Amino acid sequence: MTERHRLRSVLTLAYMNGVVPMRTQPLYLLSILASPLSFLFFVTVASGGTLFLYGIAGGMLLTVLSVGTSLQTDMSHYRTDLKFQDVIVASPVEAPVYVVGIAFSELVYSLPGIAVFILLGAFEAPVTVLAALEIFGVLLTVWVLATCLGFTLATFFADVRETFVFSSLVSLGLTVLPPVYYPITAIPASVRWLAYLSPTTYAAFLMQSAFGLTHLSLGSALIDWTVLLLSSLALLAIAGLKARWRDP
């Protein structure tokens, strides 16, 4: 395949698995927003409105993280139930093209949700161009992280129902327990160390800083970026090792 063919394959996969389902069933759009908006509503009400911006930053992260959950489910479903992956294997399409195409499709799928949170953020707390770039960078890195995690987990399951169990646990570990929707100071000091085990904690620090909710020193920001990037690279390496385009 030439680079042009690869690009066409990626874009077609992204359109097929990202745009077409939304057109076929617009209610999907609401389902994407359901969890992030529910959390936003909950933290806003529970905090008397003081955590509204934390909720917006968290909503963006959760929406992008849901890409990983969706990818995990789709990959498992297409491989084990529909045998779609086998159809693609027996074609000129290479494994990375398929994975990137499906990953982009999940990103496309989550864009309307991200747009809602961007609008809310822009209306409530406009940020500088530099901060906007930082938010974009964090979300892009989290997308890579979520994609690699979803892909890696998808390789473990022989039945798509098993993925639902892990999806819930992963969501819990990446979005609820870490301080994605609230400041880390809200977590009791004795168990706060647990939050530092999750890479999304560092993403949340950077997001909250970009929104002006907290102040990060240059050193702290560098550490957060380093942990986030290394986590993503580690998961990328694991995903690469787990990738299997032909059954053994």
Place this chain on the structure above:
Amino acid sequence: MSNAIEAHGVSKTYTHSGGKTEALAGVDLNIPAGRVYGMIGRNGAGKTTFVRIGATQLALTSGSMTVLGHDVMTETSKVRLRIAAVPQESRPLYFLNVDELVYLYLKIRGAEAHDARQRTDAVLAELGLTSVRKSLVSHLSGGMRRRAMVAMVLASDADVLFLDEPTTGLDPIARREVWTAIRRAIHDGRTVLLTTHYLDEAEALSSRLALLEGGKVRLEGSPTEIRDRVRQPFRLVVSGVLGRAELETFGTVSAVEGGFLVFAKEAPARELAQLALSKGARVSLGPVTLEDIFLQVVGKAIDADDTPLETAA
């Protein structure tokens, strides 16, 4: 004639928690280019394993297989440029309509938009799917979905098509529409490796056949060659008057609903037919069917009895 697929001593052993299962045991096959090659056998005989190895979806344990001269294990990307497959029990993505299913598949394979459009329109017309092209596949019957899957690969530019039970679940008319499309693919110079449980389909479409049993090739050849190897090549169904003992003087007898099935050589078969008619019995005479051979060969593998249709492979 050159071979599209060549298998030499192909073996496949699955390792699982319960131990090991040998799915293929040293299979040698030469599948000629530009023809339909049928592969028949019971569930678990090794058909799908063979197809999946050829379609580069599964690694073989030992031996070698080439597709269009390229080794499936070491020259995989060259093989994949020229193949397409409908896996067993595969289903189309439920949120696509029929047109999108075919068109987007071609685009994913790298086809230009106008080429993909022309191919999609042509295959949908050929397989009688034009009227449902805008229908979501989730709204179609199981047979129509299967037909849509076949349309996908037939529309592709692949030179070798692996069709693993492509007509399962189709009604007789839909099956014949798929047959027509497969025949057209052959006229275009393509090779089709077809597995099926429908023996009439295998016979109607295939220039050569392989019968797999227990991971081995038990019979191989054209349908005519396979029949020619049968020791008692005629089958008679006799109802009424004649008893089993009398029938056994003509050939090998087994009870069937409403009478007896007799396998016999040509002269005894004619003699028995005349006798039955003269005594007022109902009788039908014809050559053994592929199904007769299949049942006897597979039956022999099951119970190890000698059979009247014993063949020289």
